[in-house]
Amino acid sequence: MPTWRLTLTGATFAEAINKGATRSERTLFFGHQKIIVLGEELARRDALQSVLDWWTRNRESYVAINVLLAEGDAAAIMEGRPEFARSVSMFLNDEMQQVIKTTRFVKHSLQEVLVALDAGEDILLARVKVLPDGKPQVAGTGVIHRGRLVGWLSPEETQAALWITGETKGCDVLVVPVPELDNVFSLEFCKIKPEIKPKMENESLSFEVKIEFNGRIAEKMGNPGILKAGDLQLVEGKAEAVITERLQQVMSKLQRQYRADVLGFGRRIEKKWPHRWEGMKEQWPQIFAGIPVTLQVKVKILGTGLVS
Structure with a gap:
């Protein structure tokens, strides 16, 4: 042995x-x-x-x-x-x-x-x-x-969490169905740029999460036709909807079910408002569970491959 x-x-x-x-x-x-x-x-x-x-x-x-x-x-x-x-x-x-x-x-x-x-x-x-x-x-x-x-x-929820934290080590693949084109696309993202901003308005705390995905079409299954003008914008829009749904799902699970700040939101408050953080860190799991989070996703397809 x-x-x-x-x-x-x-x-x-x-x-x-x-x-x-x-x-x-x-x-x-x-x-x-x-x-x-x-x-x-x-x-x-x-x-x-x-x-x-x-x-x-x-x-x-x-x-x-x-x-x-x-x-x-x-x-x-x-x-x-x-x-x-x-x-x-x-x-x-x-x-x-x-x-x-x-x-x-x-x-x-x-x-x-x-x-x-x-x-x-x-x-x-x-x-x-x-x-x-x-x-x-x-x-x-x-x-x-x-x-x-x-x-x-789950593996899919893990993907969404890492999109927010920016811990991606290499390229990532997202499957996006586009019924209007009778196609299913595999989009490969090698550049994912998240930006997390804490906001304080009238003593009310919230977060704004912006993520930009830059990638290419790695695969197109279904209709063998060549992509036309305007089709890329449609694919990008569908991808943004799929990603946003994934992000909302993982945020809900982490905030409501586990109350676990594995995304590092608390660290950003500590860095921006250290005195405020001292007063809330002991109750942070309860505070984190109720914080409003606004998600903004932007997808850019920069390459379509040789056949397109």
Whole structure:
């Protein structure tokens, strides 16, 4: 076998590792560790700052390792059967590099997670699960609010959240049906520019979110006809409607259901009005849930491909 899975239990992680001396004739070394997978029950029950405390103190720790959340039991993830990788841990490490190709999950290192937790900020962590065919999959995110897992975002909701935060690492693809043209378009956006502005009028707080999408037509399915003058404006309008709906959906979920500011709205208030922030930060989850957010989306198609 290319890997050996060792299961240890203890009241603390340090105790469990110490018990490893009774099971392995080799010293357990964490300097080459690449992945941490936290089980759903643990992430919901205990504050992650405490769960990860051992890594902050161990001199062998590598702060660039990636942190993921398991949907269900973390041990079940390690029993997955990747198609090509020699082990689940190698699959997860390689899969995290795919973040440059998609925004359907996020990549956060241990250092980034610890910094967010120490600052009391909410954060998104990549979700991993095992599909019915036994293959592991990284898609979607877990919502960490006040140090604990409170729920999940689907891959599509994760995309919308990252469009707002600007954490996109590479190009992203959006499918846009246009019945008027009898076509379905795949639009590839390699430049997404979000702008988030907090506003205060008559002591009433609100946010204005403007996002500009610049991209090209990557695929056109359906009617084989060549695009005509004015068709691009129609496609852009349809794309803006699809994106706006996605953004409204994720904003509603984060504000009403989870009350988790993973989008960093609070940081912008702290930066612009530090004195006001001091008076509202303790009640920020409740305030965040009721803040009006105005969304403005602009799509520009700058390329149509050779055939168009």
